[in-house]
Structure formats: structure tokens, C-alpha cells
Amino acid sequence: MSGSAPGHTGAGGRTSRRILAAAETLFAEHGFGGVSMSAIAMRAGVSKASVFHHFSTKNSLYLAVLLRARQDTAIHLQNLESGEGSFATRLSGFAGNHLARLTKHKQMSRLILRELLRIGPRRARQLAEHVFEENFRHFVTILRSGQESGELRADLDPAAVATILLGTNVFFFEAQALLRHFRDVSFAENPESFTEMLVDILLHGIRPRLAAPGDTAHGPAPAGGQPVAPARRPRARQ
Amino acid sequence: MSGSAPGHTGAGGRTSRRILAAAETLFAEHGFGGVSMSAIAMRAGVSKASVFHHFSTKNSLYLAVLLRARQDTAIHLQNLESGEGSFATRLSGFAGNHLARLTKHKQMSRLILRELLRIGPRRARQLAEHVFEENFRHFVTILRSGQESGELRADLDPAAVATILLGTNVFFFEAQALLRHFRDVSFAENPESFTEMLVDILLHGIRPRLAAPGDTAHGPAPAGGQPVAPARRPRARQ
DNA sequence: ACTGATCCTGACCGATCGGTCAGGATTCAT
DNA sequence: ATGAATCCTGACCGATCGGTCAGGATCAGT
Numbered sequence: 400m401s402g403s404a405p406g407h408t409g410a411g412g413r414t415s416r417r418i419l420a421a422a423e424t425l426f427a428e429h430g431f432g433g434v435s436m437s438a439i440a441m442r443a444g445v446s447k448a449s450v451f452h453h454f455s456t457k458n459s460l461y462l463a464v465l466l467r468a469r470q471d472t473a474i475h476l477q478n479l480e481s482g483e484g485s486f487a488t489r490l491s492g493f494a495g496n497h498l499a500r501l502t503k504h505k506q507m508s509r510l511i512l513r514e515l516l517r518i519g520p521r522r523a524r525q526l527a528e529h530v531f532e533e534n535f536r537h538f539v540t541i542l543r544s545g546q547e548s549g550e551l552r553a554d555l556d557p558a559a560v561a562t563i564l565l566g567t568n569v570f571f572f573e574a575q576a577l578l579r580h581f582r583d584v585s586f587a588e589n590p591e592s593f594t595e596m597l598v599d600i601l602l603h604g605i606r607p608r609l610a611a612p613g614d615t616a617h618g619p620a621p622a623g624g625q626p627v628a629p630a631r632r633p634r635a636r637q
Numbered sequence: 638m639s640g641s642a643p644g645h646t647g648a649g650g651r652t653s654r655r656i657l658a659a660a661e662t663l664f665a666e667h668g669f670g671g672v673s674m675s676a677i678a679m680r681a682g683v684s685k686a687s688v689f690h691h692f693s694t695k696n697s698l699y700l701a702v703l704l705r706a707r708q709d710t711a712i713h714l715q716n717l718e719s720g721e722g723s724f725a726t727r728l729s730g731f732a733g734n735h736l737a738r739l740t741k742h743k744q745m746s747r748l749i750l751r752e753l754l755r756i757g758p759r760r761a762r763q764l765a766e767h768v769f770e771e772n773f774r775h776f777v778t779i780l781r782s783g784q785e786s787g788e789l790r791a792d793l794d795p796a797a798v799a800t801i802l803l804g805t806n807v808f809f810f811e812a813q814a815l816l817r818h819f820r821d822v823s824f825a826e827n828p829e830s831f832t833e834m835l836v837d838i839l840l841h842g843i844r845p846r847l848a849a850p851g852d853t854a855h856g857p858a859p860a861g862g863q864p865v866a867p868a869r870r871p872r873a874r875q
Numbered sequence: 876a877c878t879g880a881t882c883c884t885g886a887c888c889g890a891t892c893g894g895t896c897a898g899g900a901t902t903c904a905t
Numbered sequence: 906a907t908g909a910a911t912c913c914t915g916a917c918c919g920a921t922c923g924g925t926c927a928g929g930a931t932c933a934g935t
Contacts, residue, residue, distance in 0.1 A: 414912080414913085429670060429755070430668045430669070430670055430671065430751075430754075430755070431668070431670075431671065432667060432668055432669075432670035432671030432672070433668065433669065433670030433671070434670070435891075435892065435893080436892080436893060436894085437891080437892080437893090445913075445914090446913065446914050446915075447893090447894090447914090448894090448895085448896085448913070448914060448915075448916095449912075449913050449914070451893085451894065451895080452911090452912070452913065452914095453912090455894090456893080456894080457893065457894090509754050512750075512754060512811070513668075513751075513754055515811050515812060515814070515815070516668075516747050516750060516751055516811065517667075517668070518814065520814060523814035523815055523817070523818065524818050526815060527814075527815040527816075527817075527818035527819060528818060531815060531819075532818065532819055532820075535819055535821065536819070536820070536821055539821040549845060550844075550845075551843050551844070551845065552841075552842075552843055552844065552845050552846060553845070555834070555837075555838065555843060556823065556824065556834055557821070558819065558821040558822045558823070558824070559824060559831060559834040559835070559838070560838065560843055561821075562805070562808070562809065562812075562816065562822070562831075563801070563805050563835060563838060565808070566804060566805045566807075566808025566809060566812065567800070567801050567804045567805055567808070569804075569808050569812075570800070570803070570804025570805070570807050570808050571800065571804060573750070573753050573754065574753060574800075574804065574807075576753070576756065576758060576761035576765075577753070577761055577764060577765040577769060578765075578800065579761070579765070580761065580762050580765035580766060580770065581765060581769075581770055581773055581774070581796065582770075582774070583773065583774055583777045583795070583796040583799075584796045584800070585794065585796070586794065586796070586797060593797060593800075596793070596794055596797040597797070597801060599793075600793065600797070600798065600801060600839065600842070601838065601842065601843050602842050602843060602844050603790075603842040603844065604790075604838070604839060604840050604841040604842030605789050605790055605793060605798055605839050605840060606788075606789070606790060606840050606841065607787060607788075607789065607790050607791070608790060652882080652883085673921075673922065673923080674922080674923060674924085675921080675922080675923090683883075683884090684883065684884050684885075685884095685885095685923090685924090686883070686884060686885075686886095686924090686925085686926085687882075687883050687884070689923085689924065689925080690881090690882070690883065690884095691882090693924090694923080694924080695923065695924090876935100877934105877935085878933105878934090878935085879932105879933090879934090880931105880932085880933085880934105881930105881931085881932080881933105882929105882930080882931075882932095883928105883929085883930080883931100884927105884928090884929080884930095885926105885927100885928100885929105886925105886926090886927095887924105887925080887926080887927105888923105888924085888925070888926095889922105889923100889924095889925105890921105890922075890923090890924105891920105891921085891922065891923095892919105892920080892921065892922065893918105893919100893920090893921095894917105894918080894919095894920105895916105895917080895918070895919105896915105896916090896917080896918095897914105897915100897916095897917105898913105898914090898915100899912105899913085899914080899915105900911100900912080900913075900914095901910105901911085901912075901913095902909105902910085902911080902912095903908105903909090903910080903911095904907105904908090904909085904910100905906100905907085905908085905909100
């Protein structure tokens with residue numbers, strides 16, 4: 400073995416981590432039932448017995464992987480809360496960041512989405528309280544303060560706004576492979592442009608804009624899509 | 638056996654259907670790898686060999702279940718396209734209907750969401766083209782015609798609007814078990830109220846409304862200031 | 876009554892599953 | 906050097922996996 404490792408505990412921790420990494424990849428790819436302990440051992444480059452030495456059962460290994468995922472769910476909320484720029488700019492930054500993190504840690508994202516389909520009501524509570532609620536509440540709190548400062552409509556349920564933004568991102572992530580094949584979709588390969596459109600729609604709605612309210616938030620969507628003639632004056636409904 | 642069945646082919650078709658139903662339930666619940674052919678046979682009330690008589694391999698059974706799901710993905714787009722009422726009303730009806738169908742056929746929904754996490758790029762194309770694209774394109778077409786008639790902003794990518802609406806619904810469906818436990822969320826048990834908020838936000842955006850748009854687009858514009866209290870509206874059926 | 880086709884079953888197959896076990900290395904503390 | 910503890914392995918276990926097979930029913934056509 401290489402001499403730099405301090406001792407057996409160090410090497411062991413490394414092995415343990417390799418097993419976790421292998422398990423994370425495989426579980427995310429094929430699901431709990433679709434992965435064998437032998438396959439995990441092989442991918443980690445150790446014997447199957449060694450896997451059982453570190454994790455007594457398959458389920459405990461799965462839980463350990465999920466637990467590790469939990470440490471990585473911190474969302475970058477600081478910039479949204481106290482960053483520079485207009486609220487629209489910050490919201491756009493946050494949404495883009497969230498989507499980027501989903502795709503960057505796609506294994507973990509897939510794993511958690513899989514878990515959502517697997518769990519009954521019991522585990523849902525754990526997942527909700529121990530993993531997601533803190534960030535979700537923080538996000539909602541920020542939105543609520545945005546309402547108090549007049550940057551957001553006050554008659555909205557901020558939790559609904561949060562659900563729409565996060566949910567749209569999650570769906571974009573999990574359905575990206577489909578969206579790629581829809582001829583109408585030009586943004587499948589371009590998460591940033593999708594984020595722009597999402598925030599634009601969230602901010603302004605989809606109804607025809609009336610007079611220009613002197614909005615300087617951001618320019619029109621630059622990339623990809625079919626440039627449609629700007630809505631000069633909405634024609635009277637026929 | 639009951640005497641009403643005409644013959645063996647009839648009984649066979651019935652057996653085949655029972656196997657498919659059992660497989661659909663189990664696949665949706667535990668995923669492809671988490672279900673054994675024995676378990677499917679047991680739930681269908683037949684022998685394992687009988688299952689293999691009707692479906693030569695486990696994978697072909699899985700495909701048959703997915704294929705059956707495809708027949709049920711028809712979304713009620715007629716009312717959105719040619720129904721009565723304002724565009725806002727029709728859009729709200731469509732969104733609510735879509736979400737209701739997701740939860741009504743929750744096994745199928747879960748199955749397809751699971752498949753989204755399982756497939757590589759090859760099958761994604763099949764799924765996209767053979768299952769979803771038709772409805773998606775139709776929806777986009779309707780939105781586009783809404784743009785031409787001035788009911789929708791013309792500077793938007795209608796596919797993005799569709800993705801946001803459908804994606805938010807899908808996310809609400811798959812994360813409902815989590816949302817139930819978020820203290821900020823009051824709409825987890827109430828899809829209709831969530832749909833209302835979603836359409837409201839989609840239509841008007843989340844920015845503070847400017848005064849008196851003089852807009853005739855939709856009816857339920859409350860006079861004067863908005864009620865600050867979120868949600869809790871009496872459910873509005875279409 | 877006979878044939879051919881389909882439906883369905885219990886028994887069975889090799890492979891793989893999750894998990895165990897005894898024991899060889901390696902390392903730390905003494 | 907030696908004992909204790911941990912790391913890791915090949916060999917192995919019973920159970921279950923996906924899938925096969927020969928054959929008993931049941932039916933339609935003749």
C-alpha cells in the first residue's frame with residue numbers, strides 16, 4: 400500500500416468512504432432492489448465480506464448513504480437573503496444555483512427522488528423534518544420578509560411560491576432526458592435560460608404585460624428559444 | 638371459476654389482466670428490482686409459471702405494464718382548448734384536472750416517475766416520443782394560440798410555461814408526503830387550493846400588483862385590497 | 876371421439892441473493 | 906516481541922431469484 404496513509408484506521412475510513420461512494424452511485428442508478436452487495440463491493444474494489452464488515456446489513460448501508468446525502472442539502476440561501484442586487488436578480492440567482500446543484504449532485508438528487516417514491520408515511524416524516532424542513536422554512540421566511548418589504552405580493556402563500564420554484568427545478572432535473580426530445584422545447588440543454596424564463600414568469604405572470612412598468616430586472620431571454628415578436632399591444636380578444 | 642366466462646380465451650385474457658394489475662401495483666410500490674415474479678404471481682392468484690406463460694420475461698412484463706400506462710396518459714385538453722369561460726378559468730380547470738388525475742392513478746404516476754429515474758438516453762427517446770410528446774405538443778399549441786389571441790404574453794416560450802405548470806403538479810404529487818410535514822405548508826391536503834394559487838401566480842406573477850389594470854381577463858378579481866390571509870379559500874370546483 | 880391449441884400448474888434448474896465465518900494481514904500499544 | 910484490535914478476504918450457507926419443462930385441464934373445430 401502507499402505509505403502516506405497514517406494507519407489502519409485511516410485506510411479503513413478510506414475504504415468505508417469508497418464503499419459509500421460506490422453504493423451511492425449504484426443505488427441512485429438502479430434503486431435499492433436493483434443493486435447487489437456484490438456489485439457494490441466490486442465497484443468499491445473490495446470483497447463483499449469487507450462491505451459487510453463496515454455495514455452490517457444492506458439496509459444499514461442504504462441508510463448510511465441517505466444520511467450522507469443529508470449533509471449536502473444545504474442550499475445557498477445567503478445570497479438570496481442578504482446579497483446585492485434587486486430581489487428579482489437575487490431570486491434568479493438562487494433558482495439557478497438550486498438547479499445547478501441538483502444537476503451537479505445528480506446521484507444524490509436521484510437517490511432522494513427515488514426515496515420519495517419508496518417511503519411510506521413513517522419515513523416521510525423523518526425525511527421532511529431532518530433533511531428538508533430547515534432549508535424550506537428558511538426559504539419561506541425570506542419570501543415572507545420580501546412580502547413585508549413590498550417586494551412580493553402580500554396576498555400569496557409564500558410556501559406555495561417556494562413549492563412552485565423548487566418543484567419546477569426538480570421536475571426540470573428529473574424530466575430533462577424527456578424534454579430533450581420535445582421539439583417544442585429549446586431549453587432542455589440550457590438550464591440557465593430555463594431559470595431565467597421561470598423567474599420571469601414567476602415575477603411577471605403569463606398574462607400580457609400592460610404598460611412597461613420601468614422594470615430593469617433583467618433583459619429578455621437571450622438563448623435558444625424561438626424569438627417571438629414582443630407583445631406590443633395585445634390585440635382585443637376576438 | 639365463475640360460470641359467466643365464455644371460454645378459455647376469455648379467462649385467459651382475464652388472467653393476463655390480473656397479472657398486469659398485480660405487476661403494476663408492485664412495480665409502482667417497490668420498483669423493478671424490488672419485485673419478484675413469484676410475488677407478482679402470488680398477488681395475481683396464479684402460479685409463477687403462468688406468469689411466464691403470458692409474459693416471456695420479467696422485462697417484457699414490465700414493458701407491458703408501461704405500455705398499458707401509455708393508454709391512460711391522455712390529458713383532458715379539450716376543455717382547455719374549446720371550453721367555456723375565460724382563459725384563466727379554463728387553465729385553472731386544466732391544472733386541477735391534471736393534478737387530480739396524477740393522484741387518482743397514483744400507481745401509474747409513480748411507475749412513470751420511477752421509470753424516469755431508471756432509463757438511459759435510449760429509452761428516454763421512446764418514452765418521450767411515444768408517450769408524452771403528443772399531449773405536451775398539444776398543450777403547447779393551445780398556449781401558443783392563446784398568445785396569438787392576446788390572452789398570453791407573446792414574448793414567452795410556451796414550452797416553458799407548460800413545463801412549469803406540469804412540473805409543479807408532478808412535484809406536488811411526488812412530494813406531498815413531505816409537504817404534509819412542513820409547518821409553513823397549509824395546502825398539502827388540499828390540491829384544489831394549491832392549483833388555485835399556482836394558476837394565480839402563473840397568471841399574475843408574484844410581484845406586487847399595480848393598481849387597476851382594467852383587465853377583463855378573468856372574473857374573480859376581488860375588489861380593493863387583497864385579503865392577506867393565505868389559502869383557506871373554500872374549494873372551487875371547476 | 877379425436878386433434879391441436881391454449882391455459883395453467885408443480886417441480887425443478889443454475890445463478891445469484893444477503894449474510895456468516897474462520898482466519899490471514901496489518902497496525903497500535905505495551 | 907507480543908497481545909489486542911481492526912481490516913479484509915475466500916469460502917461457504919440457506920433462501921430466493923428468473924426462467925424452464927413436462928404434463929394435466931379445458932376448449933374449438935372436425
